[in-house]
Amino acid sequence: MRVGIIGCGYVGLTTGVCLAELGHRVVCVDNDEEKIKKLLSGTLPIYEPGLDKLIKKNKNKIKFSTNIKDAVVNNEIIFICVGTPSNPDGSPDLSYVENVAREIAKYLDSYKIIVEKSTVPVETADWIKKTIERYKKNNVEFDVVSNPEFLREGTAVHDFLYPDRIVIGVESEKAKKSMLRLYQKIKSPKIVVDTKSAELIKHASNSFLATKISFINAVANICELSGADVEKVALGMGLDKRIGKDFLKAGIGYGGSCFPKDVNAFIWISEKLGYDFSLLKEVKKINERQRELFIKKIEDTLWTLKDKTIGILGLSFKPNTDDIREAPSIYIIKSLKEKGAKIKAYDPKAMVKMKQVFPDITYCDNPYEVAKNSDCVVILTEWSEFRKLDLKKIKNLLNQPIIIDGRNIFEPQKMTKLGFVYKCIGRK
Numbered sequence: 001m002r003v004g005i006i007g008c009g010y011v012g013l014t015t016g017v018c019l020a021e022l023g024h025r026v027v028c029v030d031n032d033e034e035k036i037k038k039l040l041s042g043t044l045p046i047y048e049p050g051l052d053k054l055i056k057k058n059k060n061k062i063k064f065s066t067n068i069k070d071a072v073v074n075n076e077i078i079f080i081c082v083g084t085p086s087n088p089d090g091s092p093d094l095s096y097v098e099n100v101a102r103e104i105a106k107y108l109d110s111y112k113i114i115v116e117k118s119t120v121p122v123e124t125a126d127w128i129k130k131t132i133e134r135y136k137k138n139n140v141e142f143d144v145v146s147n148p149e150f151l152r153e154g155t156a157v158h159d160f161l162y163p164d165r166i167v168i169g170v171e172s173e174k175a176k177k178s179m180l181r182l183y184q185k186i187k188s189p190k191i192v193v194d195t196k197s198a199e200l201i202k203h204a205s206n207s208f209l210a211t212k213i214s215f216i217n218a219v220a221n222i223c224e225l226s227g228a229d230v231e232k233v234a235l236g237m238g239l240d241k242r243i244g245k246d247f248l249k250a251g252i253g254y255g256g257s258c259f260p261k262d263v264n265a266f267i268w269i270s271e272k273l274g275y276d277f278s279l280l281k282e283v284k285k286i287n288e289r290q291r292e293l294f295i296k297k298i299e300d301t302l303w304t305l306k307d308k309t310i311g312i313l314g315l316s317f318k319p320n321t322d323d324i325r326e327a328p329s330i331y332i333i334k335s336l337k338e339k340g341a342k343i344k345a346y347d348p349k350a351m352v353k354m355k356q357v358f359p360d361i362t363y364c365d366n367p368y369e370v371a372k373n374s375d376c377v378v379i380l381t382e383w384s385e386f387r388k389l390d391l392k393k394i395k396n397l398l399n400q401p402i403i404i405d406g407r408n409i410f411e412p413q414k415m416t417k418l419g420f421v422y423k424c425i426g427r428k
Ligand code: NAD
Pocket: 006, 007, 008, 009, 010, 011, 012, 029, 030, 031, 032, 035, 068, 081, 082, 083, 084, 096, 099, 100, 117, 118, 119, 120, 149, 150, 151, 152, 153, 257, 258
């Protein structure tokens, strides 16, 4: 099939490349000229494991352009994959989606399926439809489909090609048939529903996962106050099939470009529809408090922070990505700097992006350089290379043998045996 992709970020690029891998012809468009220049020269604008190989393998089936017209004309299915960030009041900024809908309308030349892949509040498909109707220049027919994306950065290619399910929200038999044909090589279950239900599935899923994280973080705080061990509690809970062990990892809270904004958007749309989703408001509050409690933990360990050197390991919002959007590290580093601490940091992939946020902290080539002459090491992202650190070497390099671990990657007893003051989340 012939497919147009609008927005070449984590979702759009992965979608385009994976659809080419499934045998389709794809035109990927972005209005960021730098991004397209990079892609045309064979460089990836983002770090996503496996994506570079797949682009090379399918390069004859993928074209890149900065012109939306190229994504529309001659293509049967057009994916909208632009960002939907939060406005300051928590509502989603749908201006990118609206903009793209208007542009698509201009170039409609035959029947097309417009797919909203971006995460959007319920009723957005209706708005896209109204917008295209309003701006289209001729009488061609079209369908708007909701096909939310569930990929995770770091494992995006695998998640796209082997998803737990594919959700397809349609209002016509014709669109349903085309979408099922598009994905026929993927063997996962396909849930075909109406567009509103599809839109809600995405917000409800992300909000539920965020709820699980905040729940275990709240339990971690009770563990700390009572002397229990949250890792043991989570194991005991997670083995119950009704609960499941995923997303029961206590830490410094969720971040990233999805959970915070999707929880905000779900609270906002619920309110707009006349329902006060107070549970989600609390999920958000617990998440924010978790970062504050972690900063307090650092202060409780080091006492004053003025002129102390704090070594940070991990900047990305989670491992295996260079994405720092809404990363807890940004909030924590900002707060530590305000309290007068000097920051040294290392991350395997996210330092280039973090330099734009904090140009004035010291970036190191490896974790050992971070530890050297620092007053403590603070772990903010659970990259697997941190689990394999030579801890004796770290201990010798530090001014004081202190590790404050926001991701529970080490065993407290082992760390104490090694002579560390080791503070983590929800366990002693
Ligand atoms: P992103 O910011 O990485 O990419 C969006 C891209 O759209 C950017 O490259 C931007 O330049 C481009 N763009 C914006 N306006 C444009 C226009 N008018 N014409 C052409 N291109 C335009 O965002 P992302 O992380 O890929 O997320 C996209 C959407 O998918 C969001 O709604 C997000 O919530 C959702 N989503 C993201 C993930 C994830 O893990 N990142 C997972 C599932 C769903």
